[in-house]
Amino acid sequence: MKILVPIKRVVDYNVKVRVKSxxxxxxxxxxxxxxxxxxxxAIEAAVRLKEAGKATEVIAVTxxxxxxxxxxxxxLAIGADRAILVKxxxxxxxxxxxxLAVAKALKALVEKESPDLVILGKQAIDDDSxxxxxxxxxxxxxxxxxxxxxLDIEGNNIKVTREVDGGLETLSLKAPAIITTDLxxxxxxxxxxxxxxxxxKKQLDIIEPAELGVDFTPRLSIVxxxxxxxxxxxxxxxxxDELIDKLRNEAKVIx
Amino acid sequence: xxILVLAEHDNKELAKATLxxxxxxxxxxxxxxxxxxxxxxxxxxxxxxKCEGVSKVLKADSVELAHGLAENVAPVIVELAGNYSHILxxxxxxxxxxxxxxxxxxxxxxxxxxxxxVDADTFARPVYAGNAxxxxxxxxxxKFITVRGTxxxxxxxxxxxxxxxxxxxxxxxxxxxxxxxxxTESDRPELxxxxxxxxxxxxxxxxxxxxxIEELADKLGAAVxxxxxxxxxxxxxxxxxxxxxxxVVAPDLYMAIGISGAIQHLAGMxxxxxxxxINKDEDAPIFQVADYGLVADLFEAVPxxxxxxxx
Numbered sequence: 001m002k003i004l005v006p007i008k009r010v011v012d013y014n015v016k017v018r019v020k021s022x023x024x025x026x027x028x029x030x031x032x033x034x035x036x037x038x039x040x041x042a043i044e045a046a047v048r049l050k051e052a053g054k055a056t057e058v059i060a061v062t063x064x065x066x067x068x069x070x071x072x073x074x075x076l077a078i079g080a081d082r083a084i085l086v087k088x089x090x091x092x093x094x095x096x097x098x099x100l101a102v103a104k105a106l107k108a109l110v111e112k113e114s115p116d117l118v119i120l121g122k123q124a125i126d127d128d129s130x131x132x133x134x135x136x137x138x139x140x141x142x143x144x145x146x147x148x149x150x151l152d153i154e155g156n157n158i159k160v161t162r163e164v165d166g167g168l169e170t171l172s173l174k175a176p177a178i179i180t181t182d183l184x185x186x187x188x189x190x191x192x193x194x195x196x197x198x199x200x201k202k203q204l205d206i207i208e209p210a211e212l213g214v215d216f217t218p219r220l221s222i223v224x225x226x227x228x229x230x231x232x233x234x235x236x237x238x239x240x241d242e243l244i245d246k247l248r249n250e251a252k253v254i255x
Numbered sequence: 256x257x258i259l260v261l262a263e264h265d266n267k268e269l270a271k272a273t274l275x276x277x278x279x280x281x282x283x284x285x286x287x288x289x290x291x292x293x294x295x296x297x298x299x300x301x302x303x304x305k306c307e308g309v310s311k312v313l314k315a316d317s318v319e320l321a322h323g324l325a326e327n328v329a330p331v332i333v334e335l336a337g338n339y340s341h342i343l344x345x346x347x348x349x350x351x352x353x354x355x356x357x358x359x360x361x362x363x364x365x366x367x368x369x370x371x372x373v374d375a376d377t378f379a380r381p382v383y384a385g386n387a388x389x390x391x392x393x394x395x396x397x398k399f400i401t402v403r404g405t406x407x408x409x410x411x412x413x414x415x416x417x418x419x420x421x422x423x424x425x426x427x428x429x430x431x432x433x434x435x436x437x438x439t440e441s442d443r444p445e446l447x448x449x450x451x452x453x454x455x456x457x458x459x460x461x462x463x464x465x466x467x468i469e470e471l472a473d474k475l476g477a478a479v480x481x482x483x484x485x486x487x488x489x490x491x492x493x494x495x496x497x498x499x500x501x502x503v504v505a506p507d508l509y510m511a512i513g514i515s516g517a518i519q520h521l522a523g524m525x526x527x528x529x530x531x532x533i534n535k536d537e538d539a540p541i542f543q544v545a546d547y548g549l550v551a552d553l554f555e556a557v558p559x560x561x562x563x564x565x566x
Contacts, residue, residue, distance in 0.1 A: 017387060026382075026383060098364050099355070099365070100358070100359060100363070100365075103359055125383070128380075128384070128499070130368075131355035132355075134325065134353075137326075137356060138356040138360045139359055141430075142430065143430035144352075145431075146325075146348075146352045164348040164436075165347050165348045165349070165494060165502070166436065166438050167436060167437050167438040167439040167493075168437040168494075170435050170437075171324070171431050171433060172432045172433075174430055177430075182500075183483065183487070183493075184486075218364075219393060219395050220391040220392065220393050220394075221392045221394070222389060222391055223390040223391060225388070225389045225390075226387065226388050226390075227388075233544040233548075234542065234543055235545065236547070236548045236550070237548065237549050238549075240549070240551075240560055243531065243549050244564065247508070247547070251508070251529045251546065253507045253528070254475060254508065254564075
């Protein structure tokens with residue numbers, strides 16, 4: 001079984017982002033960039049399947065700038081076998097390459113590489129769209145197991161447990177399938193130094209979007225990007241009695 | 256202009272998030288139709304027909320639609336889509352799973368989790384875990400939209416008298432089958448619909464210790480929530496998680512207990528009307544958004560609250 005893992009280069013989750021003063025987007029210059037956390041879980045899941053003897057090859061792919069090679073190297077250090085960068089200078093967070101375009105590019109790659117499984121994050125923490133996996137699944141006519149917290153693969157049958165609003169739901173999917181990861185699927189490993197060194201020698205191909213025949217023209221134009229309204233907080237109470245009094249008599253939210 | 260709203264339901268009852276989604280549809284203006292795709296879902300269709308502002312309910316009632324499998328529901332939406340300028344679904348795990356699949360089949364770029372309607376083509380949505388709000392304008396012929404429930408008032412579930420029309424299922428894709436659900440059993444109100452939410456974080460320390468949080472919730476008729484840290488540590492089930500990657504809530508009262516206030520968590524609760532924080536670390540970021548912060552050991556403060564709130 002061959003697994004394709006699409007990943008995204010995003011602002012590191014520890015960075016407090018700032019909106020640009022011209023309201024065109026979010027400041028990305030000199031900001032730490034990382035693999036989207038959900039995608040890191042996807043890489044880990046694929047690599048574990050390989051380690052368990054259920055997968056033969058793990059291919060990491062991203063669509064992004066030249067520098068996104070850094071994130072592909074991270075994937076290779078975790079244990080992916082090779083990587084592909086679809087190089088574009090268009091923004092990948094807002095007003096540039098959108099989930100539908102990404103899904104089309106990934107579809108072209110799937111047709112080229114013929115994986116049996118595509119595992120990717122349920123959403124990227126920059127645009128928070130939560131669409132790409134579902135869209136890719138639609139375009140390929142494959143089954144989808146979104147928000148996965150558990151995966152069991154037995155031959156052609158994939159049992160996936162999904163984190164849904166009311167609890168956990170289990171589906172049985174027919175391969176080939178798309179899996180999108182939720183937080184509890186696994187805890188990604190830290191790549192060890194020898195693996196990081198080894199990753200530098202692994203194959204990383206760079207291709208142009210045109211080779212995939214995909215048009216990245218956005219369908220959504222950004223009117224403006226603003227800071228959210230600030231909440232006035234910081235009020236303190238000194239005791240439980242004062243808290244109860246305030247909630248009853250000032251805020252009037254308890255009886 | 257006509258709008259189609261995908262109803263979320265369990266074949267018996269209409270999920271409340273559908274009413275908030277209808278609230279967003281109402282702001283757009285135009286005829287509002289509701290699609291109920293399920294099995295033996297007649298009572299849901301009847302409930303949808305009574306909702307304020309709905310002029311027609313389309314009922315696709317067939318066994319392969321029983322569990323809301325995206326592979327089977329999306330083609331039903333695709334078949335109907337040509338009649339609509341906007342297709343809306345709640346931004347719940349149900350809507351998020353199905354709607355992008357339908358949008359892609361029609362070559363439309365979905366607009367996810369809108370928090371405001373500016374005009375028929377323009378919508379605001381939180382990005383970067385709610386640290387920025389992007390206003391986007393769509394050039395697509397059909398706008399596929401998921402709706403963040405907490406930012407739109409629900410329409411009334413009564414007063415309407417829409418007609419119910421049968422539409423056909425497109426059959427079973429054969430791609431996936433439903434195996435089962437492990438529902439979290441609880442007599443408490445549903446997290447996203449509760450007036451009061453009591454959430455615990457890593458500071459609570461263990462699954463056993465969560466009992467004091469639950470006791471407080473029961474005294475106040477509240478739902479129980481949790482931070483990602485508490486869920487990851489296994490104190491409570493996954494569906495308790497409040498945050499950008501969990502559930503977004505906006506109750507009248509939100510109490511964050513033993514929660515430090517990571518950006519990710521704040522994104523899921525900062526629109527609550529009143530926020531209370533109880534934490535022994537006075538520098539915890541949660542205090543910056545709290546209306547009433549109590550710097551205290553939660554193992555002293557919460558039992559004291561429980562005894563003084565009596566009942």
